[in-house]
Amino acid sequence: MAKEIATTPYTDQRPGTSGLRKKVPVFQQRHYVENFVQSIFDCLEDYQGQTLVVGGDGRYYNREAIQTILKIAAANGFGRAVVGRGGILSTPAVSALIRSIKAFGGIVLSASHNPGGPDGDFGIKYNVANGGPAPEKVTDAIYARTREIASFKIEEAPDVDIDALGAAQIGAMRVEIVDSVENYAALMQTLFDFDRIRDAFRAGFTIKFDAMSAVTGPYASAILEGMLGAAPGSVMHGEPLPDFGGHHPDPNLVHAAHLYDLAMSAKAPDLCAASDGDGDRNLIIGRNRFVTPSDSLAILAANAHLAPGYKNGVAGIARSMPTSAAADRVAEKLGIGIYETPTGWKFFGNLLDAGLVTICGEESAGTGSNHVREKDGLWAVLLWLDVLAARKQSVDAIVREHWATYGRNYYSRHDYEEVEADGANALIKTLRDGLPSLKGKTFGALEVRDADDFAYHDPVDGSDSRNQGVRVMFADGSRIVYRLSGTGTAGATLRVYIERYEADPARQFVETQAALADLVALSREIAGIERFTKRNAPSVIT
Template identity: 25%
Template sequence: MGVLFGTDGVRGVANRELTPELAFRLGRAGAYVLAEKTGKKTVLVGRDTRASGDMLEAALVAGITSAGLNVCLLGVLPTPAVAFLTRARGAAGGIVISASHNPAEDNGIKFFGPDGYKLPDALEEEIENLVLGSMERIPSPTGAGVGRAYSCAEAVEEYLEHVRRIGPPTLKGMKIAVDCAHGAAYALAPTLLEGLGAKVIPLGVEPDGHNINDGCGSTKPHRLSLLVKETGADLGLAFDGDADRLIGVDGRGEVADGDVVIWGCARYLKAHRRLKEDTVVVTVMSNLGLKRALQAENIRVLETRVGDRYVLEAMLKSGACLGGEQSGHIIFLDHNTTGDGLITAMMLLRLLVETGQRLEDLNRSLVRYPQLLENVRVRDKGRVMQSPELLAAIEAEKARLGEEGRVLVRPSGTEPVIRVMVEALDPEKARSVLDSLVDVIRGIEEGGELAAAAQGSWS
């Protein structure tokens, strides 16, 4: 992982870490690298609803056009739509300005290659080296050689038509509550579902530039849950800020997370002989109950680190067409090159319509182990994770659970926290194990703070 690029592009607080100056350099360097690799001269740019998107888009476009490439402006559009359209339109690449499910003050810049996949590490490194070093070798054309920017609003329908074909022929008679997180799908999702005949009850469809993901969306489905129960909706669908994730809510108001969607779609695809290699890729965060249930259906389960890039890598290597995360970031490789909330919604609705199931039936059919998760804020993730005391505690708690559960302790890739997850058939034992590990981490952190304070007093 580089200095600028993390696991999902370049992110930071807009106008602080992610400045217009940095966006300009990223646009200029990215355009040069993409044009050099592909020989093509057009880049697609889309964004979510954050107020800072206007500022960053202007700077990014200036950088791209200064390198002599043209920009197709898609406007507010889901991240997966940019990935799809980049490939469908034969562009040199695509760029998304979004921080996904993060707060409104954050933003990010993510690149897609001409094939619609996120750029490989080597290309990100090449762009990063240019941005952080000298960009003298990047041409600065004048006159007719300067790139142009133009609107590509008509491309939205191209993406929507692709998504429509994946879903059921009709949703007539269904009442669906939809939470768009005041984000990129705020117009597309209701339009898509209403066009198929569903009665849509909207939530999170009034973006003001500052309310994206604020108490709503796939990471906070409680309001959608209440809305489903209050309105008698058949189900609810919750997207995140850039609509690459989907979380469901069944008719009882109970959350149906990514594990439930993967469970249903895996069996549906296998029944239709469309589950390639009879394999599903999940991450270490997926519930142990999902893994055992899939294996009982003779479906091979491959497990990766947390992060959609690792899921995708395993899918491409194994030939699997379905993979995803408990968070609702699910990849259907037969339909798109990245996680796509609208495609996931269409696949879920198709299986419900064709099988006659309700989402609550699907939700109940997956027997999950009780799972507890706690985030512990620390100053130095590396020091805590390498502590012999923590490593010994983890091994002791794993032995304590045996075959009846599991422990996962990992540093966050984006925040200064250690994530502790425990699953066990016995909820009380799970709580005891979790509390024990959290206490160990806090003890290590307090010891580090005391040591730092003592060193400061002697310096």
């Protein structure tokens, strides 16, 4: 039986670039989840009788939130809910499932690469019918609704057994518990040459994939070891755990340093890879060769035609503004479009739906294609495997050949995590206020060609997004970008991106931080980073 329960608004439920993210105890507040979920449904139209997909990355509070969401969905008139067994669905798997069963939308429970556990992070994100994150006009409406909500509807019903495949009922809504991996694995088989990859494993190709005790474990185990024949034990930390086993499930060189060390050792497999908490990010390291996310995007775009699902080539490439321009050079050589968007996968959705692009990527280890409307960590690993099997070269050889053809974009991101928000905001404001005076300035051998606050005009729907990051661009093609991240839950995270292009093959093998040393120092000087953040060094360098 459905009830309407009075509630009072919370003032802190503004969705960020990837939904609403807070610490678990915040979500555990009375009616906090109910308010936000009801606000989502209040901003939707014509969903009565429709299908809603629900799933998450298995982090702490995932199961409790799913039960609440199902009961609210039933009370609000959804006719069917499809849930991954155990509440497990990776973010790309949610997108794939929405698209394949033509669901009205989906709710993803995840805080992506952020830590889990009782004192860790949690998140709720709404995805629309194309499988992608809700656009800003929808998230803005949801936030506005959260500030005025007075009641929510909820079905009084027992919890559903989400560990048993099959169907149940909540009020008039049918609840279907489905295999978390099956739909996604079937999609991957349409994109890649599984026989070719299987032959490579039979011939001795080796891989270590770290699922980081997060959502990708069941997918990687089923596909890499089960379907493709990688050696048993190729998948590490394959069981999703509510606290990710105490790991920080971010596949970067800090939190996956053990993979880097393995790849640089005498016992290195041919490929080391990892994914993050909700399965949408990736890490690629070949024997003695780390591949930056920006380079990975460019290399995959240049070689995608080798995979059956992309045999007709790439229509276009999209990258987030902070991502290096390596992909731009591939697009130019292929004679296809290149699109520079704000950070946030939702900005790629219109381009993908319009057929303007096939492959998209972000420097924060997110790469994907038009097969779903989310970035997809395991997809990126499978495409690398298919390219490696087709070319019969090592990761290092492919990277070197790519740089010789297109040039190398030296690139690094320096993160200042959990700094005081007031200081970080003051830093960005000071940078913005000083933009007019920066143009034409010289700093040693570097001359500022232009400086702006990036704004994006969507070529499909005509919408505009402003204040997306401060860019300082130099006459030699180098650049520094500053922006505040929208994915953290405490304080503020300042991200600083430093890039330099090198066309000369003889100068393409300098250590990255050494190649960027003058720009790194200048990035701190121009923004007054130490003064505003009280930090004399970044928390993480990638």
